[in-house]
Amino acid sequence: MTDTKALLVSVRNVSFSYGHESVLKDVSLDIYAKDYLAIIGPNGGGKTTLLKLILGLLKPDAGQITWPGLPARHQIGYVPQFASFEREFPLSVWDVVLMGRMGGHLWWQRVSDRDQDLTADILHQLGLDALSSKPVGQLSGGQLQRVMIARALVCNPDILFLDEPIASIDTGSRFRLSSMLTELNKNIPIVVVTHDVTSFASNVLHIACVNRTLFYHGDAELASGCLDEAYGCPVELVAHGVPHRVLQNHADPSCTHPGSDK
Amino acid sequence: MTGLSAVLQYDFMQNALAASLLVAVLSAITGTFVVIKRLVFLSGGISHGAFAGLGGAYFLGINPFLGAMFVAILSAVAITHVILRRSQPADATIGILWATGMAAGVLFVSITPGYAPDLIPYLFGDILTTSRVQLYWMAGLSTVNLLLTIILFRQLVAVSFDDEFAHLRGLPVGTVMLLLMVMNSVAIVLMIQAVGIILVMALLTIPPLIGLALAANIRVVMFYAFVSAVLITVGGLFLSYYLDLPSGPAIVLLGAGLLMVVKLAKAQSLKRKVES
Numbered sequence: 001m002t003d004t005k006a007l008l009v010s011v012r013n014v015s016f017s018y019g020h021e022s023v024l025k026d027v028s029l030d031i032y033a034k035d036y037l038a039i040i041g042p043n044g045g046g047k048t049t050l051l052k053l054i055l056g057l058l059k060p061d062a063g064q065i066t067w068p069g070l071p072a073r074h075q076i077g078y079v080p081q082f083a084s085f086e087r088e089f090p091l092s093v094w095d096v097v098l099m100g101r102m103g104g105h106l107w108w109q110r111v112s113d114r115d116q117d118l119t120a121d122i123l124h125q126l127g128l129d130a131l132s133s134k135p136v137g138q139l140s141g142g143q144l145q146r147v148m149i150a151r152a153l154v155c156n157p158d159i160l161f162l163d164e165p166i167a168s169i170d171t172g173s174r175f176r177l178s179s180m181l182t183e184l185n186k187n188i189p190i191v192v193v194t195h196d197v198t199s200f201a202s203n204v205l206h207i208a209c210v211n212r213t214l215f216y217h218g219d220a221e222l223a224s225g226c227l228d229e230a231y232g233c234p235v236e237l238v239a240h241g242v243p244h245r246v247l248q249n250h251a252d253p254s255c256t257h258p259g260s261d262k
Numbered sequence: 263m264t265g266l267s268a269v270l271q272y273d274f275m276q277n278a279l280a281a282s283l284l285v286a287v288l289s290a291i292t293g294t295f296v297v298i299k300r301l302v303f304l305s306g307g308i309s310h311g312a313f314a315g316l317g318g319a320y321f322l323g324i325n326p327f328l329g330a331m332f333v334a335i336l337s338a339v340a341i342t343h344v345i346l347r348r349s350q351p352a353d354a355t356i357g358i359l360w361a362t363g364m365a366a367g368v369l370f371v372s373i374t375p376g377y378a379p380d381l382i383p384y385l386f387g388d389i390l391t392t393s394r395v396q397l398y399w400m401a402g403l404s405t406v407n408l409l410l411t412i413i414l415f416r417q418l419v420a421v422s423f424d425d426e427f428a429h430l431r432g433l434p435v436g437t438v439m440l441l442l443m444v445m446n447s448v449a450i451v452l453m454i455q456a457v458g459i460i461l462v463m464a465l466l467t468i469p470p471l472i473g474l475a476l477a478a479n480i481r482v483v484m485f486y487a488f489v490s491a492v493l494i495t496v497g498g499l500f501l502s503y504y505l506d507l508p509s510g511p512a513i514v515l516l517g518a519g520l521l522m523v524v525k526l527a528k529a530q531s532l533k534r535k536v537e538s
Binding site: 076078096 | 299424
């Protein structure tokens with residue numbers, strides 16, 4: 001994966017609906033090696049659905065999704081949306097991260113020494129050593145976020161997907177997450193689904209604006225016009241090369257999109 | 263009052279005690295998955311739906327529990343299919359199964375010629391009438407259930423915790439879900455023998471909730487669930503024998519009492535921790 005222009009994932013004319021309700025229509029986009037793609041758009045606009053289609057968790061009604069650029073035995077790292085599982089589940093941080101090492105067969109799966117070593121390594125890298133035996137139900141938002149990232153990274157993934165990773169964490173954790181993703185992006189492509197692109201603005205290479213259909217897919221710095229169109233109102237302007245970000249006037253109160261994404 | 267050793271000489275009491283231990287094993291492993299994966303309502307649907315099989319088998323003159331087992335497994339497969347396809351909310355499907363199963367069961371029993379049987383033991387259980395043959399069936403199927411749980415443990419936990427992530431790890435999520443559901447429905451029918459269709463819910467929920475109150479690691483939760491299930495079933499059995507109470511309600515009410523004591527004790531110890 002040295003060629004940064006090599007095509008990794010190809011989404012072609014994909015449509016999807018839940019029952020009679022169309023969620024995505026005719027979406028096409030590419031993900032390249034070393035890419036850092038932000039899929040943005042309003043809540044309920046189909047971002048998470050698009051991610052699940054790419055991951056193969058949902059099957060498209062029409063169109064094709066192919067993974068031409070990945071080796072046959074590839075690993076996919078996935079950090080799901082915060083509330084996608086039961087927080088009171090009786091598992092420790094160690095148990096949860098170790099799940100990232102599980103293989104594909106049905107019967108008895110032994111935990112190998114290598115699995116244990118890699119789990120210990122990743123917990124150490126993410127500063128989670130001290131929490132290793134703590135039940136996941138007792139973690140703070142930022143801690144749980146890091147545990148989910150550790151679980152995704154422990155298989156040495158060829159690509160990392162994150163769904164709304166900053167929605168439930170505080171500002172300090174957001175900053176740490178953003179710089180961690182930039183560091184990871186030196187080796188693997190990253191795809192982030194978010195309704196708040198500003199936290200990633202300084203590092204994202206490409207942006208895809210999704211609201212029922214794809215409004216824009218291309219360089220991050222050119223994205224502001226499409227953002228207006230996708231959200232139906234002016235939104236925060238993304239600036240490249242400038243430290244952090246430039247904010248456009250965001251006066252229209254109808255622009256806030258509370259509630260959770262589907 | 264008869265002495266304990268004298269009571270234990272009775273065949274029926276030995277059978278009932280052995281059945282209690284087996285039910286405790288099923289309650290601990292199946293119930294823990296049912297509670298943490300939020301399958302309580304679904305389990306209610308399966309146990310009530312199984313009444314159709316019970317009644318049907320009674321009408322045909324075969325062993326009612328074979329009929330219940332057949333219908334329970336069939337409905338587990340059907341519900342898993344609905345859940346995996348997400349074509350309609352499983353919630354409503356479970357409600358339909360619940361009502362239709364009970365209706366069909368009662369109908370079958372009422373059109374069977376001859377004396378109408380007493381339905382109360384099927385609904386509320388009668389562990390003291392467990393026969394040797396039933397006990398062998400229970401022992402065999404509980405062992406299969408236990409072994410499958412041990413062999414598939416990591417997969418069952420991974421799919422219960424986060425099925426999408428498990429799918430991305432390449433796990434056969436559909437097959438694991440189906441196995442979990444079928445194992446659950448077999449356990450449910452075996453437990454119907456002890457506490458009856460209606461009260462099976464208590465054995466699937468109370469011991470795991472006690473376990474969850476005492477531990478945060480799933481294996482330890484299952485251990486505490488087993489211990490409390492033994493206390494509840496054996497305790498309920500003796501209460502039932504000595505006070506001449508129906509065994510099902512005795513077991514369930516003892517369980518509810520124990521859960522309340524554990525919860526209160528836990529709240530007290532948390533309060534003390536905060537104060538100190």
